[in-house]
Amino acid sequence: MDILVPILTMAALGLLFSLGLVFAYKKLQVYIDPRIEKIAEILPQANCGACGFAGCQSFAEAVVKGTAKPGGC
Numbered sequence: 001m002d003i004l005v006p007i008l009t010m011a012a013l014g015l016l017f018s019l020g021l022v023f024a025y026k027k028l029q030v031y032i033d034p035r036i037e038k039i040a041e042i043l044p045q046a047n048c049g050a051c052g053f054a055g056c057q058s059f060a061e062a063v064v065k066g067t068a069k070p071g072g073c
């Protein structure tokens with residue numbers, strides 16, 4: 001009977017912290033456009049900078065926004 005209180009306390013704390021993590025995940029989730037990921041997969045991932053962007057990911061973002069031409073890599 002002496003061990004029941006600490007076990008229930010730890011279970012309650014675990015439930016409380018897990019609910020906090022779920023809430024934070026939902027609230028702070030960053031939306032990433034799936035088109036950016038598809039374009040980035042096609043690129044060579046060399047991050048050479050020849051296209052004028054810092055890397056392949058930023059070039060893919062610019063293509064989706066329409067500020068860069070798809071043939072610029």
